[in-house]
Amino acid sequence: MTDSGRDGLFSGLFDRGAVGTGDAAWLQAMLDAEAGLARALERAGLAAAGAGAAVTAAAAASQFDAAELGRQAVLTGNPVPALVRALSARVPPDAREAVHRGATSQDIIDTAAMLIANRVLRAVTGDLRAAADRAAELAEQHADTVMAGRTLLQQAVPVTFGLVAAGWMISIDEARAELDNVRATGLAVQFGGAAGTLASLGSAGLAVTTLFAEEVGLPEPVLPWHTDRQRILRLAAALARACTAAGKTARDVTLLAQTEIGEVAESAGDPGRGGSSAMPQKRNPVTSVVILGCARRAPGLLATLAAASEHELQRAAGAWHAEWEPLSDLLRLTGSAASWSAELLAGLRADPARMRANLDAAGGLPLAEHLAAVLAPHLGRLAAHDLVRDAAAGAVRDGLSLPAAMLADPAASGKLAAAGLTRADLEAAVEPTAYLGTSAVLVRRALTAHRAGAAERSTSE
């Protein structure tokens, strides 16, 4: 059986992570849960010797018919009972008592969701590491590459492209760290039986839970969590954070890649990528656009999962069912956003000359603040401020640079001359590289933090 969801019209864009979340993934994860439970039961002495291995051998998704299970799901509201019947039919009679014993459908679906999440998180964190490592390279390479800072989409004071890239890096690193945390401590096996008491296992319930958790490789929770959905919400929020980090980066790239700005470009990569045969001048930021197409779905999915977290009593009447597809979608879209982000940053090309040119086109106006500070010791704070304010207005009005506008005003140039200030002094004051504040220090600090995180990971892995 193929994972049909990964093979469709939109899946090249929106199902690109390394790990599937479609039918094949769900089916295998449910079977992995059933097999793990069978092994646990055998270890607990509640199933015949060999039963665990027999169920495990039978638990291959390729041997089951998802479509048929889906049809039968109508009877009970979920596909597990039909799966249990089909699985039981595939194991030797003496192993059958090991199939699903003590469990309820929700135990299997919830545990399967955790197994899928675990696999997706491993892939996502890998992709985010790659993305952050590449952002780190950009931050280092461009620590001194000056560009316009832009606030409310207007040029403000200068920044460096290294600082911009360091910002992307730290955001991705923090999102990744939270996903690592969730993967380490936020997932858990679910095992409670019909109403969370494991009554049908008598006094053996907890022992089987512990063994089940071991077998499937997930932590054991303090209590069954069938109607405590904070675990799902924590996972979903961490995924949404990764989408936020990816989306912020992609948004910046689409803005910096605008025709009129042109400061970064996505890699040509594949020769037809982002091109348009009809419009040869276009170099569409396709990767960023697709990342935004993924990331912008996270808020709605997060809201759905948060709203679905109010589970009634011992099993929710609808809220649980409302979780399955949205959680799959959020895992899939975050996986895709992370994978595309690694590709985006791997290929991103910066154009320092264009960055400088865009800034220079503003004629020193973004440095007005600095010029006033430079003039203040010579002219007094207030006079300096007024001189700069008037010159800035003149510069905008007459299309001059700020120093030129100041020198063009006889009164102003007189004051400057009296203070011994030359055109070169003015030009120096509006030189962007002289007004970068803590940019370089911040880049170094961010890189240190990034490397410390990386070092910690390599130690702990």
Added chain:
Amino acid sequence: MTDSGRDGLFSGLFDRGAVGTGDAAWLQAMLDAEAGLARALERAGLAAAGAGAAVTAAAAASQFDAAELGRQAVLTGNPVPALVRALSARVPPDAREAVHRGATSQDIIDTAAMLIANRVLRAVTGDLRAAADRAAELAEQHADTVMAGRTLLQQAVPVTFGLVAAGWMISIDEARAELDNVRATGLAVQFGGAAGTLASLGSAGLAVTTLFAEEVGLPEPVLPWHTDRQRILRLAAALARACTAAGKTARDVTLLAQTEIGEVAESAGDPGRGGSSAMPQKRNPVTSVVILGCARRAPGLLATLAAASEHELQRAAGAWHAEWEPLSDLLRLTGSAASWSAELLAGLRADPARMRANLDAAGGLPLAEHLAAVLAPHLGRLAAHDLVRDAAAGAVRDGLSLPAAMLADPAASGKLAAAGLTRADLEAAVEPTAYLGTSAVLVRRALTAHRAGAAERSTSE
């Protein structure tokens, strides 16, 4: 090619409407759009005679490989360019100029979305009509079936089950009417070319638009709407309203079907439906639960589509891409909720005896308001109120009925005797059927409105 989305683990539950929204549906709708455009171009004299028919003949989804188109979508961020190449390759050379001429990818995808919506809306409105017709039968049958009204999940004053069913009916009718409106006036062909000017068609652009709209059977909008997404939001909101109507009904059924209330039950239908082999007493309201599982996803999807409605300039960088799957999901889930609702109401069984018994178990307390009103002319308003208040407290404390508690109090029974009031008078005052206010009139009014809507439909169809 099968519509793989309709054939999966969860599709029995969540993809049950009569119309597909998966890959096969999208692919065919995109091909229908291309074929309609080709016929329009031919009619406008911009393509060779026979080109429209040739493209139409080639435009069968079964002849295309969605997976391959999906892989190629990575180059451009959507599957249309690959589809255009594949379609062109399947038509005779002299018809090729009719393929996609004047169009951009968004024209095809947006028009395809409208075609899918049109098909889904037809099916959904049919299912909602069936559901409302059945609710109308329940309203009529049970116009005098008294039951407890419940506010904040506490018994309040009596209502009738007919009034409850009439409420479901009107809600479904109003949701359906809005979907009819959207289907009649809210959908539209999208045709604008690269930036909405249809420049490559010279002066023929509008004429082709009109013919294109005719060919695909959709209204022509005032302007191309590629970056005006109100149409999508209107559609989504109407779908969400249908989910609200279905969800309200399903929520009421799950509450009234509780073990301790037991006033309604879903149809046994399929013998295994809703049962539990381990727990034979259970009759799970599976249909309602699945409806809630569908309906509760509408708010998040609606939010995603609303948030994605801010499209930049002449084509959105991400917001458009974020619409495709959520709109499909919302159409699919509304289709499923509507289909399940028709089934739910067709099979719903009410238990008037249990309804009466639950109300009687409250010992007349829900009628305290009425009793006070009955006593007032005899005892004075204030005295009547105080007498009832004290008796109600006594009834709750001692587990008596309200009349019994009143008579058990010597002072109260003295006043009643003095006023010539008997136990029978008290019993009559707490008889629920005497305190139903406008219930019956409202049911009749609602049925009249329902039938008027139905008559209007049959006239207009």
Added chain:
Amino acid sequence: MTDSGRDGLFSGLFDRGAVGTGDAAWLQAMLDAEAGLARALERAGLAAAGAGAAVTAAAAASQFDAAELGRQAVLTGNPVPALVRALSARVPPDAREAVHRGATSQDIIDTAAMLIANRVLRAVTGDLRAAADRAAELAEQHADTVMAGRTLLQQAVPVTFGLVAAGWMISIDEARAELDNVRATGLAVQFGGAAGTLASLGSAGLAVTTLFAEEVGLPEPVLPWHTDRQRILRLAAALARACTAAGKTARDVTLLAQTEIGEVAESAGDPGRGGSSAMPQKRNPVTSVVILGCARRAPGLLATLAAASEHELQRAAGAWHAEWEPLSDLLRLTGSAASWSAELLAGLRADPARMRANLDAAGGLPLAEHLAAVLAPHLGRLAAHDLVRDAAAGAVRDGLSLPAAMLADPAASGKLAAAGLTRADLEAAVEPTAYLGTSAVLVRRALTAHRAGAAERSTSE
């Protein structure tokens, strides 16, 4: 009492519409509902002559203490019971029976919400009309003002600023038309008593409902809608659509106002508006930014209201309470977005020279499609396409215009010469004004539609 919500730190930005939605507005609307009910009861013969007028006279919000009512709301979960006590205390004894008779708290709060909505919608539609009228002026003035069309934030083919403005206008008009519809048919009085049967009014319930609706100036619904919340969802969706129209316009303005694009600017208006003393070159698009700050909250509020629409049985346990503030917020924010939009469009200045310059800076590349079409009759379709493709590549590489790049290539210039094509022919083909397709026709069509809508309004008003 002042409407404290309108007088706070953020209310200059987010509470700017003409109509309040804060405590004062709610209190007055609840009192208006009670007063309307009293008059209806009197007209129905259920209250003493003069009782309606007496209650109406007492029902002035300024005479009540919202804070005290809010404190007492804790007892019952809503402020109505305390309000009823306070109102009763302010009317003569013989009018007291007319206060709240037959009603439940929800009747008052839901009717009050409708009254507030009615007032807000009147103001919002007025503001949207003003905004659309101004967009119409821009569309007409700039019907021939050529500018770059931008797709995925990259320059594509030319459009006109008139067409862009016409797009804003139609979007605003359609949002406004839906709000007019909702105002005309989507609001309704709510009157049902304790559980929707109006039992305490005996057989007079419906007659009082009709009179109540007349008195407060709202339509009468088929059924009480206390647990059918489609009315709220319809209203919310229409408000969200208005936010979408405002948000799309504001997003375009922020993008076109970027330092590097500079094609539009918000009005200077107030001298300090949008300026920055520290950064004199900045002209922040404050109005657009605030519109986006309002509009982007609509999706989450819409989701909250949609999720809250599943009301249990005869009164919701929580879902109703979850509606009050979000509906107020959505009304307030839409009111603000509409008001700001009217101001934005009233002051918006376009810079046709900059529009042309930005397009010219692309050296004819956006016209490559047109150039190929012009050359095709002379050189053959395929040869023309190849020539243009190669020249476009050369133009990008060498920083030349498209004609210059073509002429700089000896092979290409030879072919052109052979075909009798001159530099002037090439220049003409890349002249943007010659490649505007249906732009002008679409603008005229949109203006006609706008005026027809306006004419219809003035007739119907």
Added chain:
Amino acid sequence: MTDSGRDGLFSGLFDRGAVGTGDAAWLQAMLDAEAGLARALERAGLAAAGAGAAVTAAAAASQFDAAELGRQAVLTGNPVPALVRALSARVPPDAREAVHRGATSQDIIDTAAMLIANRVLRAVTGDLRAAADRAAELAEQHADTVMAGRTLLQQAVPVTFGLVAAGWMISIDEARAELDNVRATGLAVQFGGAAGTLASLGSAGLAVTTLFAEEVGLPEPVLPWHTDRQRILRLAAALARACTAAGKTARDVTLLAQTEIGEVAESAGDPGRGGSSAMPQKRNPVTSVVILGCARRAPGLLATLAAASEHELQRAAGAWHAEWEPLSDLLRLTGSAASWSAELLAGLRADPARMRANLDAAGGLPLAEHLAAVLAPHLGRLAAHDLVRDAAAGAVRDGLSLPAAMLADPAASGKLAAAGLTRADLEAAVEPTAYLGTSAVLVRRALTAHRAGAAERSTSE
């Protein structure tokens, strides 16, 4: 100045936490940020001695006019510039250079938001601790109180009320722990100046940042986070988790408090609380209803904040503005939900007799699974299962208990007799207290975890 938001019509319900989030809170927090910055500048040698104290002395919210600041906010899109002017006017001339030096508006608003969050989190975690401690008492007291487990709102197998309460406790504890984490590591000062480089402070930027963080008592981030909004999203998600825990508990209470179930009741508390003068039998679960009214707004607010997390370049054009009110709302509503939850659990009364009676009313059917297990060793697994299945069907059909139905069937009673099984054996098998599985162990484990968390807190505090 009063915090007007805390004193309104709905604030008794929705603004009940110990900490304000309205205008007064925001204004004071912004002033605290400015004062902390002034002290930091003085410590860094960038302001005159005493300037920090002077600014701090002037920074009392009661001295400022929020309404006036709100009106002036229109000029710049936020209230900080007006606040800076007003604050500067209130400090001695030589301290003025310490006001806002190096900062931009966003530094002040973001830092203020963190200060408010810090205060709210302290209160919320306190309330959640109280709530969990009381749930722990209930869990301990009722560890052996048997009640029906309910799945899909149908009686399933038995559970204990202790286990239900332990589930609430663990959910609240885990939500609280995450809020503690966020408070310890997830908040941070924001300080970046015009574009994140702190250029106007020259090389002193980082030193001032460190001192500023110390002064306001917030962690220092690796980088300014003005356009990296993961911090906001993390905070919002943690708040939503607390709402989930509160909402789950409240939903269970509303269901268990239903008239027909009556297993728990909210405390009478205030004599008028939850009562209804018109309907004396009603004991409305007002506290739970209000909690749900708070908690259900979290998903939409979370979605708004997540969607607003895509901040452009060095300052967002709208997304930032869209955060202010929703974050305040989410803090306020979580604070209210937590405070109400502590009250709800403090007063919650369980009715063990009613719990037992509701379970007994099911006639042993919830124990069918157990009965079959008990019979299996005597009759064989399959025969036992069939016997129970048939008896269960008979019990439902004839209104008998499960043992009675089995004994009423001659064939079944014959087999039982042959196996030496008596009515007493059957009764024992359907005794709920014998089928509680791991309930007691789980309660103990949960209490241990709760106490360990509490111990850790008291150590660390």
